[in-house]
Amino acid sequence: MSLPVPRVRRFPSAINGRGLWTLFLRGFTRFLRFAVEGIGGTLVSALLFLAVFVFAWAGDSGPVPGGSFPAFVAPGIVAFSLTLNAYGNAAFPLIFDKLEGMIGDMLMAPLTPGELVAGYVLSAAAGGLITGAAVLAALSLFVALPIPDPLLLLAYAVLGSLLFALMGFITGLWAEKWDRYSAVETFLILPLGLLSGTFFAIETLPPLGQQIIQANPVFYLVDGLRGAVIGYSDTSPGLGLTVLAGLTGLFWLIAWRLVVRGYKIKS
Template sequence: MNWAAVQAIYVTEMHRFFRTLAQSFVSPVISTSLYFVVFGAAIGSRIQEVEGVSYGSFIVPGLVMLSVITQSISNASFGIYFPKFIGTIYELLSAPVNFLEIVLGFVGAAATKSLFIGLVILATSTLFVDIEIQHPIAMLAFLVLTCLSFALLGFIIGIWAGNFEQLQLVPLLIITPLIFLGGSFYSISMLPAIWQKIALFNPVVYLISGFRWSFFGIADVPIGISLLAIAGFTGLCLAAIWWIFRTGWRIRS
């Protein structure tokens, strides 16, 4: 393993993040505040509690997951797409660096950025509601795994994308609706029976359910299934990336 190469890619990507540090942190704080104003105040006045948890507190895990997932995909997809766009990807591919080291550098940096933002949003939430994390280690584990798995997905999207419009296509039209329909701001137990069954086909449900369990000890699906879901998703992304580098799809052509 060429750790110097991994470090070089990682540090370069992190430098780009810290150059816009104020924007990177201020934007999530403002967005989180707006969500609490809209959902916490407007909807929270009508829905006092969900499964024994105040509605304002109940939506915190969903807010964190919403930002973490979108930021992981955005950071990783742009991180690998930009070298493709300007042509420096060929210098990287011709260097004595294997695909695992490239993935570790780009995905590791994207996951780190998203983790920072997720923690900032969690800290901002404490200004609005009281939060008690029953399982802090599980919470961090779910947060890190989500950052890594969706950074891997973003890496795939960045390789697939042929232009900046395609770079935003999957997150905007597929991922964001799945997050909103995945129980970010409600429990799927509040849905009619038929829609509860349909919701279980949404993979984001398992992520948000497991993450919410780490806060309040309540979940829409068993915690073991949530862990299996995120592990399976991570494995699929890794297999797809291995195939991409093995065949050179969208990289060498």
């Protein structure tokens, strides 16, 4: 009795939707598994940031006319929490898969390089968005945040999450050990977040300092979220969205090209 000849599976479209969804769920489920530490720890850090800077600020008025200091720093704390979480959600699983030898299973799956990048990045960005939303909700309990433009808030949050998830993915490809992941977080991600105008108005800086801060992409994320949450921003929404969208597209191309080349994931 002859065995049936195996047939090559045909996908209904150019995109392997089932495989992409499976990879997304794999990353998102891993995020949910550690949600208590990831989201809970981020909430505690955000509230501590708010408390320290509010206690350190003398008076009720903030750096901008008509606004309180807690309301001024709250959007920056949300941006800081969102980006740091999205970065870690992308870098940590990829490094873990490489060190444990599971990256080979990903490479043998019927997924294109673009689908592989999308699976890791989209799940990481979703985790970052959930964490940012949780921080925003927690801060709203202590600070009056009117949120005059929810759609603009969503647009900036999505672009910020995708951008830093892509940065985390590229870091995960480059890092061969955990110390490299920590080095990028310490010497790049944290400085970008802290030196972004989160806790100060750029008008208080000298001209050179303002130019340096405006070269930081996180500045546009913080400024855009601040405009969407309290109605005050230093730049136009169009400029911030353009900068973030352009950088997100650039980092997507870099990540895709690195996977196509098999950079540090193929022997």
